[in-house]
Amino acid sequence: xxxxxxxxxxxxxxxxxxxxxxxxxxxxxxxxxxxxxxxxxxxxxxxxxxxxxxxxxxxxxxxxxxxxxxxxxxxxxxxxxxxxxxxxxxxxxxxxxxxxxxxxxxxxxxxxxxxxxxxxxxxxxxxxxxxxxxxxxxxxxxxxxxxxxxxxxxxxxxxxxxxxxxxxxxxxxxxxxxxxxxxxxxxxxxxxxxxxxxxxxxxxxxxxxxxxxxxxxxxxxxxxxxxxxxxxxxxxxxxxxxxxxxxxxxxxxxxxxxxxxxxxxxxxxxxxxxxxxxxxxxxxxxxxxxxxxxxxxxxxxxxxxxxxxxxxxxxxxxxxxxxxxxxxxxxx
Amino acid sequence: xxxxxxxxxxxxxxxxxxxxxxxxxxxxxxxxxxxxxxxxxxxxxxxxxxxxxxxxxxxxxxxxxxxxxxxxxxxxxxxxxxxxxxxxxxxxxxxxxxxxxxxxxxxxxxxxxxxxxxxxxxxxxxxxxxxxxxxxxxxxxxxxxxxxxxxxxxxxxxxxxxxxxxx
Numbered sequence: 001x002x003x004x005x006x007x008x009x010x011x012x013x014x015x016x017x018x019x020x021x022x023x024x025x026x027x028x029x030x031x032x033x034x035x036x037x038x039x040x041x042x043x044x045x046x047x048x049x050x051x052x053x054x055x056x057x058x059x060x061x062x063x064x065x066x067x068x069x070x071x072x073x074x075x076x077x078x079x080x081x082x083x084x085x086x087x088x089x090x091x092x093x094x095x096x097x098x099x100x101x102x103x104x105x106x107x108x109x110x111x112x113x114x115x116x117x118x119x120x121x122x123x124x125x126x127x128x129x130x131x132x133x134x135x136x137x138x139x140x141x142x143x144x145x146x147x148x149x150x151x152x153x154x155x156x157x158x159x160x161x162x163x164x165x166x167x168x169x170x171x172x173x174x175x176x177x178x179x180x181x182x183x184x185x186x187x188x189x190x191x192x193x194x195x196x197x198x199x200x201x202x203x204x205x206x207x208x209x210x211x212x213x214x215x216x217x218x219x220x221x222x223x224x225x226x227x228x229x230x231x232x233x234x235x236x237x238x239x240x241x242x243x244x245x246x247x248x249x250x251x252x253x254x255x256x257x258x259x260x261x262x263x264x265x266x267x268x269x270x271x272x273x274x275x276x277x278x279x280x281x282x283x284x285x286x287x288x289x290x291x292x293x294x295x296x297x298x299x300x301x302x303x304x305x306x307x308x309x310x311x312x313x314x315x316x317x318x319x320x321x322x323x324x325x326x327x328x329x330x331x332x
Numbered sequence: 333x334x335x336x337x338x339x340x341x342x343x344x345x346x347x348x349x350x351x352x353x354x355x356x357x358x359x360x361x362x363x364x365x366x367x368x369x370x371x372x373x374x375x376x377x378x379x380x381x382x383x384x385x386x387x388x389x390x391x392x393x394x395x396x397x398x399x400x401x402x403x404x405x406x407x408x409x410x411x412x413x414x415x416x417x418x419x420x421x422x423x424x425x426x427x428x429x430x431x432x433x434x435x436x437x438x439x440x441x442x443x444x445x446x447x448x449x450x451x452x453x454x455x456x457x458x459x460x461x462x463x464x465x466x467x468x469x470x471x472x473x474x475x476x477x478x479x480x481x482x483x484x485x486x487x488x489x490x491x492x493x494x495x496x497x498x499x
Contacts (some may be wrong), residue, residue: 165409165460186335195459196452206462207421207449212411213339213456229409229458231480234388236409256383258367258390258478262338263348270354277357280364281348285340285413287382287390288350289363302335309480311385328361330384332491 016041016048022147024125028118029108031090035126037145042079044092044106049079054133054143057126058246061133064119065159065224068112070310071252071317074295077274081115083252085314088112095250095295097273123155134221136242136303139185160226167210172228174210175218186242186303187217213260216240216305223247223298225308233312241300250295252317254329255310259286262304271295282306292320293327339455340368341414342476352499364496367392367413371476377469379436379479380488387434389487391479395471401439402468403428408436408461408481412453415475419459421448422466435484439466 015025017034026033032043040056042049059075066073068083078096082089091107093099127133129149130141134157162172175181183190192214199207212228216238223245225237241264250271257264259282268278271293280288280296290296298306319325340346345368350359365382374380376396383390393399395417403424410419424445429437443466451459455475461467469477 164407165458168460187337188335189337191456193454195454195457197449198451199449200447203421203423203448206460206465207451208462209419209451209453209457209459211456212458229480231388231407231409231482234385234480234482236480254385256385256390258383259348260339268353275354277352277354278359278362279351279353280362281351283340283346283348283366284338285345285366285368286348287363287365287367289361289383291361302337309383309385309390311388313386316386325386328363330363330491332360332495 016043024121026118026122028110028115029090031108033118033122040126042092047092047104047106049092051076051079053126054131055246057123057131057133057143060119060123061155062223062247064116064123064155065134065157067116069249070255072250072271072295074248074250076248080247083112084109085317086112088115090115095272095274097275124150124152127151127155133246134224136222138242157221159224160228162227162230164230165208165210166212166215166228168208169205175215181218181220183217184219184240184303187240190214190217192217212238213305216260222303225310235310235312237308237310239306239308240303241298241306242303243300245298248295248297251290251292253311253313253320254292254327255290255308256329257282257288257290258307258309259284260305260307262300262302264304264306265299267297267299268294269296289329291327291329292325340366341455342368342372342474345369350496350499359496359499362496363491365494367476367478370494371414378488379486380490380494381483382494384483384489387483389481389483391481391487393469393477393479395469395475395477397471399469401442401466402436402486403439403443403464403466404436404461404481404484405429405431405433405463406482407463408479410453410459410461411478411480412455412457412459413476413478414455416452416454416472417475417477418450418452418470418472419461420450420468420470421462422446423448423464424466428466433484434482436481436486437484438486442468
């Protein structure tokens with residue numbers, strides 16, 4: 001299924017990359033995706049949007065790995081997706097005030113698995129050997145040039161989704177040198193001690209603890225909140241951040257940040273228009289809510305540890321959209 | 333390359349903040365606080381909410397001395413942000429929390445039941461507080477605990493005094 005909400009007269013995309021660089025062209029609905037040595041070209045009825053290939057692939061990697069995530073994943077100020085949990089809007093300019101005013105925005109709605117299939121194909125075909133879209137820029141080779149090899153190991157990574165808590169029997173495992181998670185270069189000074197666990201016989205499966213900071217110091221990806229502890233719909237999703245969040249996230253619910261180490265500078269903009277609203281500087285121990293009516297992008301000068309805290313209640317997007325819930329979590 | 337990872341503690345923390353750019357913005361919308369600052373002004377084991385998402389909360393506890401026993405009818409997690417803390421667990425003979433009650437309740441004394449064991453945790457260690465157990469914190473050194481839980485009768489809300497309210 002695809003449903004266009006605006007259908008300009010010219011619905012035949014042109015092919016703009018006429019060189020044979022070895023990359024496949026992908027189409028879904030009225031969208032066509034092409035790449036050349038340096039850029040991703042997103043063709044939609046009557047127009048084209050262009051992004052640097054590294055930025056595009058880094059954003060695409062998150063959108064794929066997170067199953068379109070909560071709410072809006074802006075690849076930049078123009079292009080992105082909105083998750084409706086079963087269907088996904090793919091848009092150009094829909095949440096950009098200038099595009100909207102000029103009526104140059106465009107959007108189609110797809111069944112999630114159909115769009116995911118296309119996105120996975122792009123990621124697989126357009127990612128060259130040596131480029132890791134999940135890694136910090138300093139830890140990855142470039143994405144540029146004609147097609148040369150692939151990096152399936154990097155793009156096929158599975159997001160950590162603990163059912164109860166990391167390290168419990170039958171749950172997602174701890175990280176170690178032995179299972180391929182060495183300590184990251186920027187967390188070389190993070191203590192690797194383990195909690196003492198003194199479980200009485202019969203209670204080994206319940207008396208449990210692990211070193212979360214050590215676990216995070218061994219993360220091989222950046223800007224990838226992963227579920228480590230669950231209390232019903234309350235999901236603690238720690239992550240390690242370095243350089244720039246490759247997307248601008250517009251959540252469909254309130255989420256919270258707890259800065260564990262170092263610092264992150266957040267730019268906050270209006271979710272609908274993109275107009276700047278605030279800056280939030282978070283240092284170790286700081287806690288801040290990200291309201292449901294904003295979009296945010298983070299900048300982490302040094303690799304840092306952050307807990308993203310989400311409420312996984314399916315009813316929240318509709319409650320915020322209808323005004324039943326305010327965009328702010330606490331009134332005081 | 334050498335690296336220096338900055339963590340906070342009760343004795344040493346720095347705080348960021350919210351800077352407003354757009355008209356009509358309000359710093360209270362970001363509910364900005366700092367767990368070490370909150371703990372530095374807290375009573376021992378006062379359960380102060382620093383984040384709330386409908387019924388769910390993240391609470392800060394100043395771990396100092398020995399706490400009363402607590403119990404909850406659902407899992408909770410405790411992340412030690414500072415200090416060294418023992419967490420002792422008992423499987424009570426009698427149900428300690430009425431059905432349908434969420435959040436942790438404070439118990440009058442030590443519940444009768446089977447000792448499950450204990451954990452000695454320090455900064456960075458995350459501890460499971462399993463559903464149906466009773467638990468007690470014993471701080472070897474004064475510290476800070478972040479508790480992932482559900483808002484309950486013991487949750488203390490004092491947002492105006494812990495959060496940034498002016499630009």
